Amino acid sequence: EAGVVQSPRYKIIxxxxxxxxxxxxxxxxxxxxxxxxxxxxxxxxLIRYENEEAVDDSxxxxxxxxxxxxxxxxxxxxxxxxxxGDSAVYLCASSQRTGGVETQYFxxxxxxxxx
Amino acid sequence: xxQVKQNSPSLSVQEGRxxxxxxDYTNSMFDYFLWYKKYPAEGPTFLISISSIKDKNEDGxxxxxxxxxxxxxxxxxxxxxxGDSAVYFCAASAxxxxxxxxxGAGTQVVVTP
Numbered sequence: 001e002a003g004v005v006q007s008p009r010y011k012i013i014x015x016x017x018x019x020x021x022x023x024x025x026x027x028x029x030x031x032x033x034x035x036x037x038x039x040x041x042x043x044x045x046l047i048r049y050e051n052e053e054a055v056d057d058s059x060x061x062x063x064x065x066x067x068x069x070x071x072x073x074x075x076x077x078x079x080x081x082x083x084x085g086d087s088a089v090y091l092c093a094s095s096q097r098t099g100g101v102e103t104q105y106f107x108x109x110x111x112x113x114x115x
Numbered sequence: 116x117x118q119v120k121q122n123s124p125s126l127s128v129q130e131g132r133x134x135x136x137x138x139d140y141t142n143s144m145f146d147y148f149l150w151y152k153k154y155p156a157e158g159p160t161f162l163i164s165i166s167s168i169k170d171k172n173e174d175g176x177x178x179x180x181x182x183x184x185x186x187x188x189x190x191x192x193x194x195x196x197x198g199d200s201a202v203y204f205c206a207a208s209a210x211x212x213x214x215x216x217x218x219g220a221g222t223q224v225v226v227t228p
Contacts, residue, residue: 004158031214042119042204042218043159056215091158095214101147101166102214106158 002026004107006092012113018080021110025073025094032069033104034077035091043091043106049075082114118142119207121219129227134192136222138205141186145207149216150179150190153202162203163190195226 005024013019025032030051035043046065048056051072060067064083069075079086089111093104120139128134136150146167151159165172165179165188172179178191192199205219 006158033214040124041220042206043216044218045215048215093158101164102208103149103161103164104214104216105161106151108156108158111156 004092004094004105006090006107006110008110009108010111010113012115013082014115015084016081018078019082019112020079021077021090021092021112023075023077023092023107025075025092026096026105029094029096029105030072031095031097031102032075033093033095034067034075035093035106037089037091037109039088046077079112082112084114087112087114117220118145119205119217119219121203121205121222123222124220125223125225127225127227128195130197131194134190134195134199134224134226136190136192136203136205136224138188138190138219139186140188140207140217142207142209142217143186144209145217146210147208148179148181148188149206149208150177151204151206151218152199153204153221159204192224195224197226197228200224200226 032049034046037043047060049069067077089109091109092107095102095104149164150162152162153159181188202221204221206216
């Protein structure tokens with residue numbers, strides 16, 4: 001079974017430029033998450049989708065970040081404009097509730113460097 | 116506000132010995148706990164989990180212990196192998212949080228031959 005797919009794996013941009021990350025979750029997983037991971041820290045949730053609905057976007061900086069999951073499968077996370085402090089790893093995860101518990105499976109992440 | 120804490124940033128253990136990773140939490144509402152393992156340039160990989168109704172869960176060489184009164188959990192790896200060298204993250208979620216995971220900062224484990 002294929003895991004969570006993310007692209008690109010690496011991205012280098014100049015500040016004030018836009019950038020977009022793409023995620024394809026595990027087949028059949030209705031729930032999709034975007035996380036931000038800074039160096040030396042654990043992942044922090046940005047947004048969670050149930051199918052195409054964003055059910056928790058309270059941690060998403062909406063002035064510059066946006067996300068979409070049109071058709072409830074693939075998702076795109078966008079930053080416009082990027083700032084130096086956005087340099088981090090952006091992780092996508094998906095999950096499916098089984099037996100009352102929900103385990104999240106992560107993709108390899110996109111490492112962003114803003115110059 | 117860091118609700119999940121891994122106070123040991125690193126751990127070095129000899130191959131064949133036991134690795135013990137610790138995790139403390141402050142939110143008494145957490146009812147589901149997970150450990151993830153992360154290799155460089157890869158995403159975190161699910162390792163093992165435990166529900167708050169249990170105090171122990173075992174899967175092969177990996178055992179997680181939960182002490183709810185102390186708000187503490189630990190991961191035991193026995194015996195440790197070189198392939199276990201990775202960063203280990205503790206994570207927790209509370210009911211009604213839409214599955215939102217709170218992660219610790221991670222512990223780097225190095226298993227030496």
